[in-house]
Amino acid sequence: MDAALTCFAATGYAGTSTAAxxxxxxxxxxTFFHYFPTKQSLLLAILAYGTDETRDWFAVRSEDEDPLSVVEAYLDHTVDEMSDPRLAGFVRAVGAVMGEPDVEAALALDTRVLEEGLEPWIARAQAADQVRADISAHDLTVWLLVVLDGFLAxxxxxxxxxxxxxxxxxxxxVRRMLTP
Incomplete structure (x- = not known):
């Protein structure tokens, strides 16, 4: 999967062959076709891995006590992920196949996992008067993801x-957006 991510980042989805x-x-x-019947199935596996990694990241924080620090830690974690020099090319490669139903479904699942991971922490931060409460936790979560999506784009x-x-x-x- 790492090799595929590198290839997709360097030459795009269409420009990457299974041979490469x-x-x-x-x-x-x-060996490749034993595990991945198509190039797209490998791309979907990379996306699913990222989604699972996000789910796991939030799961290990379930006992954390300071909700705002979890949100900020997620931002830092995201920036660390986005610092991978291959990321820009990989995002462009995924963008080239976003119209594919399976890719759209994988990206929608990733968004859902992010929302399910962040929203409870934002709600807890609201209850602790750490973030603004004039906007619902759901809407603040959506806006946080809009900012992160724009950053990634x-x-x-x-x-x-x-x-x-x-x-x-x-x-x-993000801090200004969340500040009460």
Missing amino acids: ICKRAGIGSG RLAVDADFTAAAQQATLRDV
């Missing part, structure tokens, strides 16, 4: 806009 993925991974095509199209360089500004924007 196999070469990069150091495996034969028989900018990373995908502007090489001068880097996650590491913009992390403090992202935190400031």
